[in-house]
Amino acid sequence: MKWRRTIITxxxxxxxxxxxxxxxxxxxxxxxxxxxxxxxxxSLEKYRQFFDLKNFSNLKALFTSIYISVLSVxxxxxxxxxxxxxxxxYEFPGRKILSSLAVLPMALPPLVGVYAFVFLFSESGIIPxxxxxxxxxxxxxxxxxxxPGVLVVHTFTMYVYFYLMASTAFSALDPSLEEAxxxxxxxxFTVWRKVILPMLTPALVAASLLVFMVSMASYTAxxxxxxxxxxxxxxxxxxxxxxxxxxxxxxxxxSMVSISFLIFMRxxxxxxxxxxVSKGVVxxxxxxxxxxxxxxxxxxxIILVFILxxxxxxxxxxxxxxxYAWTVQILPPKYTLANYAKLFSNPRTWEPIKNSLVMSxxxxxxxxxxxxxxxxxxxxxxFKGKNLMDILIMLPWALPGTxxxxxxxxxxxxxxxxxxxxxxxxxxxxxxxxxxxxxxxxVYRSTSAALMQLDPNIExxxxxxxxxxxxxxxxxxxPLISPGxxxxxxxxxxxxxxxxxxxxxxxxxxxxxxxxAIYEHMYRFEFGTASAYGVLQVLLIIIVLLVTGQFSEKASxxxx
Amino acid sequence: xxxxxxKLKNVTKYFKDVKAVDNVxxxxxxxxxxxxxxxxxxxxxxxxxxxxGFYYPTEGSIYFGDKDVTYxxxxxxxxxxxxxSYALFPHLxxxxxxxxGLKVRKVPQKEQKEMVKRALEMVKLAGYEKRRxxxxxxxxxQRVALARALVIKPTILLLDEPLSNLDAKLREETRxxxxxxxxxxxxxxxxxxxxxxxxxxxxxxIAVMEGGKIxxxxxxxxxxxxxxxxxxxSFIGKTNFFxxxxxxxxxxxxxxxxxxxxxxxxxxxxxxxGYIPYRGDRxxxxxxxxxxxxxxxxxxxxxxxxxxxxxxxxxxxxxxVEMRGITLHISTPGIGKEKKSPGDEILVHLPPRxxxxxxxxxxxxx
Numbered sequence: 001m002k003w004r005r006t007i008i009t010x011x012x013x014x015x016x017x018x019x020x021x022x023x024x025x026x027x028x029x030x031x032x033x034x035x036x037x038x039x040x041x042x043s044l045e046k047y048r049q050f051f052d053l054k055n056f057s058n059l060k061a062l063f064t065s066i067y068i069s070v071l072s073v074x075x076x077x078x079x080x081x082x083x084x085x086x087x088x089x090y091e092f093p094g095r096k097i098l099s100s101l102a103v104l105p106m107a108l109p110p111l112v113g114v115y116a117f118v119f120l121f122s123e124s125g126i127i128p129x130x131x132x133x134x135x136x137x138x139x140x141x142x143x144x145x146x147x148p149g150v151l152v153v154h155t156f157t158m159y160v161y162f163y164l165m166a167s168t169a170f171s172a173l174d175p176s177l178e179e180a181x182x183x184x185x186x187x188x189f190t191v192w193r194k195v196i197l198p199m200l201t202p203a204l205v206a207a208s209l210l211v212f213m214v215s216m217a218s219y220t221a222x223x224x225x226x227x228x229x230x231x232x233x234x235x236x237x238x239x240x241x242x243x244x245x246x247x248x249x250x251x252x253x254x255s256m257v258s259i260s261f262l263i264f265m266r267x268x269x270x271x272x273x274x275x276x277v278s279k280g281v282v283x284x285x286x287x288x289x290x291x292x293x294x295x296x297x298x299x300x301x302i303i304l305v306f307i308l309x310x311x312x313x314x315x316x317x318x319x320x321x322x323x324y325a326w327t328v329q330i331l332p333p334k335y336t337l338a339n340y341a342k343l344f345s346n347p348r349t350w351e352p353i354k355n356s357l358v359m360s361x362x363x364x365x366x367x368x369x370x371x372x373x374x375x376x377x378x379x380x381x382x383f384k385g386k387n388l389m390d391i392l393i394m395l396p397w398a399l400p401g402t403x404x405x406x407x408x409x410x411x412x413x414x415x416x417x418x419x420x421x422x423x424x425x426x427x428x429x430x431x432x433x434x435x436x437x438x439x440x441x442x443v444y445r446s447t448s449a450a451l452m453q454l455d456p457n458i459e460x461x462x463x464x465x466x467x468x469x470x471x472x473x474x475x476x477x478x479p480l481i482s483p484g485x486x487x488x489x490x491x492x493x494x495x496x497x498x499x500x501x502x503x504x505x506x507x508x509x510x511x512x513x514x515x516x517a518i519y520e521h522m523y524r525f526e527f528g529t530a531s532a533y534g535v536l537q538v539l540l541i542i543i544v545l546l547v548t549g550q551f552s553e554k555a556s557x558x559x560x
Numbered sequence: 561x562x563x564x565x566x567k568l569k570n571v572t573k574y575f576k577d578v579k580a581v582d583n584v585x586x587x588x589x590x591x592x593x594x595x596x597x598x599x600x601x602x603x604x605x606x607x608x609x610x611x612x613g614f615y616y617p618t619e620g621s622i623y624f625g626d627k628d629v630t631y632x633x634x635x636x637x638x639x640x641x642x643x644x645s646y647a648l649f650p651h652l653x654x655x656x657x658x659x660x661g662l663k664v665r666k667v668p669q670k671e672q673k674e675m676v677k678r679a680l681e682m683v684k685l686a687g688y689e690k691r692r693x694x695x696x697x698x699x700x701x702q703r704v705a706l707a708r709a710l711v712i713k714p715t716i717l718l719l720d721e722p723l724s725n726l727d728a729k730l731r732e733e734t735r736x737x738x739x740x741x742x743x744x745x746x747x748x749x750x751x752x753x754x755x756x757x758x759x760x761x762x763x764x765x766i767a768v769m770e771g772g773k774i775x776x777x778x779x780x781x782x783x784x785x786x787x788x789x790x791x792x793x794s795f796i797g798k799t800n801f802f803x804x805x806x807x808x809x810x811x812x813x814x815x816x817x818x819x820x821x822x823x824x825x826x827x828x829x830x831x832x833x834g835y836i837p838y839r840g841d842r843x844x845x846x847x848x849x850x851x852x853x854x855x856x857x858x859x860x861x862x863x864x865x866x867x868x869x870x871x872x873x874x875x876x877x878x879x880x881v882e883m884r885g886i887t888l889h890i891s892t893p894g895i896g897k898e899k900k901s902p903g904d905e906i907l908v909h910l911p912p913r914x915x916x917x918x919x920x921x922x923x924x925x926x
Contacts, residue, residue, distance in 0.1 A: 004633065455645055457643045457644075458647045458649060458650075461641065461649075463613075464612055464634055464639065464640070464709075465640075465660050465709075466635050466638065466661055466664045466665055467664045476649055476651075
């Protein structure tokens with residue numbers, strides 16, 4: 001009898017461990033092995049090549065990646081914190097709409113988001129051409145490309161991390177602390193330096209680390225703005241050139257950077273941080289009274305709302321344009337509904353949608369089962385190696401999509417124990433597997449958060465009333481944590497639908513997903529069709545964000 | 561069925577290296593309300609959870625009647641429990657919450673409905689069947705939890721600080737209701753609380769716990785008037801302690817000396833259980849604040865003192881009195897006697913039957 005619980009525990013955790021080792025650790029390890037074993041012999045040749053000072057293309061890529069990431073942190077930090085400060089401290093016309101739209105960039109799938117910026121700001125983009133016409137210039141006044149292009153896209157999408165974390169920190173900041181400081185004779189500058197900034201530091205450090213990681217992992221923006229010398233691009237290029245050992249080496253080095261950031265972040269967040277000790281904080285927003293200031297603030301808010309909406313509006317506009325018709329005009333000249341009709345009626349354009357739905361659906365189903373079991377094991381059970389399991393679960397969160405792609409290739413391009421002696425690379429199954437691995441942390445997190453909210457006494461009450469463990473789990477635990485499971489699963493599902501980075505490395509003709517189709521259509525100047533796909537993705541994401549309440553202010557606290 | 565209903569034999573529980581419960585032996589009688597009382601972390605809830613089956617003892621056994629239930633899973637013990645947090649199922653209605661245990665037992669629908677109805681009437685919640693849990697007040701939730709535990713006709717009822725989330729007035733009301741219900745149903749009940757007045761008011765017997773060990777088991781009167789040791793004396797109600805030396809001890813009275821001058825007569829039955837004092841023993845004398853009286857004339861066991869603080873609480877007058885190096889807290893009825901003020905000289909009588917002689921070294925009660 002005494003051993004019953006131990007047996008149940010191991011029945012649950014052994015498949016979890018098998019999955020984590022087989023699909024997270026083993027692929028990572030295979031990549032490492034592939035980077036040091038060439039033709040059956042140990043060799044550091046690829047590392048020597050990477051750090052070769054005579055031919056420093058790889059080193060240059062590493063430095064470019066770091067350079068872009070540092071600037072991304074700085075720019076998105078400035079935008080995010082400023083916006084969070086204004087929205088949480090001041091009341092002005094347009095504040096509400098601005099604050100509900102501030103997280104809108106999250107609704108842009110990576111690939112589609114970058115294309116929207118291309119439509120808007122590239123050499124043939126709407127705005128440079130409009131300015132050229134308007135002022136009768138000989139050439140476009142500016143064009144977005146290269147590293148500046150990447151930085152604009154990064155700032156636009158990544159400021160959200162800073163915005164969310166800083167908003168949470170601002171709302172947790174007790175205004176009476178500031179008042180106390182003023183009361184003690186401090187001036188505005190001193191209050192900022194000595195009171196507000198120190199309280200914000202944990203949020204700023206966490207957001208910086210996160211943006212740095214995401215930016216190092218960024219692949220789509222460099223790809224489309226033609227910045228070849230980033231680490232992620234180099235991995236892709238090595239892979240397409242058939243130099244898997246080099247791709248593995250680059251992946252290993254990028255993983256090392258990402259994992260050390262993950263470790264640093266966990267360590268930082270586990271430290272004691274400042275917290276306001278006061279309870280029931282109500283942040284008072286200062287009403288802007290001066291009519292001129294109000295006027296300026298209102299107009300600024302409208303402009304910002306417009307800027308936030310612009311990429312999506314552009315996408316919608318282009319999605320109605322006739323393919324090949326938009327050449328030298330400012331806006332697409334001809335419009336049609338045919339793009340959308342075609343998506344669903346033409347088998348060729350429908351297939352990627354079907355593929356994405358099926359593959360993301362399979363992956364999400366697996367994520368749900370794994371997420372529930374893992375969350376239950378970690379939150380409610382006692383066993384040795386729990387910490388290690390926790391780290392393995394969070395690992396895919398730190399790994400760039402490109403790296404996960406390479407890991408799966410190096411692991412499953414030959415028969416393995418974990419694939420029942422099948423070769424997965426080149427089959428349909430590698431894609432759902434990639435989505436599954438990428439979204440393990442997401443579904444796990446939302447499920448375990450829900451489970452942690454659940455009073456453990458509730459389960460005990462059910463047992464006490466005579467229910468078996470299974471009955472309790474089905475009738476009590478599952479219904480109560482299902483909101484958490486569903487919101488995590490829906491997010492994983494839509495992210496799977498928009499997945500591009502790992503897909504581009506792994507897809508086969510029979511498993512071509514939407515994002516790869518968009519890429520191909522764009523390549524063939526079929527802007528209308530590509531954008532229609534994109535709008536579809538954006539719509540799905542917005543619906544899911546609305547359903548799961550990610551747009552509410554409360555949810556922003558649990559976003560990270 | 562034997563008279564003892566729940567029996568704990570040499571029960572010890574470790575959490576990692578921490579001994580939470582230390583060799584507890586107990587017999588709880590059929591139909592009695594038995595309380596585990598002690599400060600937080602004393603091990604009382606751990607014992608309750610072992611009886612419920614949520615923890616298994618590291619050593620020792622637990623019996624329900626003659627049956628060894630030490631390792632019986634919680635869902636097969638038929639012990640109804642009311643949790644401190646109530647642990648109601650938030651996704652179910654009041655009715656569904658109460659019916660949960662019946663549904664698990666596969667009681668026929670019709671009978672279920674009837675039983676739920678009766679249980680809700682019993683806790684005065686008839687008409688609340690369809691309510692959601694979050695639409696109930698704290699007191700109502702507590703009663704739903706009670707109905708849910710009682711409806712399964714448990715062999716024992718376990719109550720884990722069920723009143724601690726209620727406000728003071730409701731707490732008093734509810735404790736009478738629980739006690740009444742318990743007596744009516746004649747159900748063996750194990751109650752856990754840190755509130756001594758709650759324990760005193762409700763229990764047939766109390767086990768006072770500290771540091772994982774049982775310090776004393778007894779009726780509320782025994783525990784109040786004959787605390788087994790200093791911990792029990794100070795945990796149950798307020799008390800004054802002062803050091804003394806035995807001058808003489810005979811079958812009817814003892815003579816104790818406090819400091820150099822004061823001599824008290826103490827009834828010789830007023831001593832810690834199992835302790836026979838000898839002349840010259842250093843002892844501690846315990847006397848309750850309300851056990852002393854302020855008198856007008858000197859006499860036997862009357863000492864002179866000076867009032868340092870005087871507080872009127874309404875029901876009582878509270879004094880802090882200094883007399884020859886010892887400080888005593890005295891509590892007298894608020895009405896009647898004239899009020900003394902700080903600085904006043906007063907005469908205090910310590911009745912011989914109201915004092916308790918305790919062993920000087922308090923580490924004796926292992």
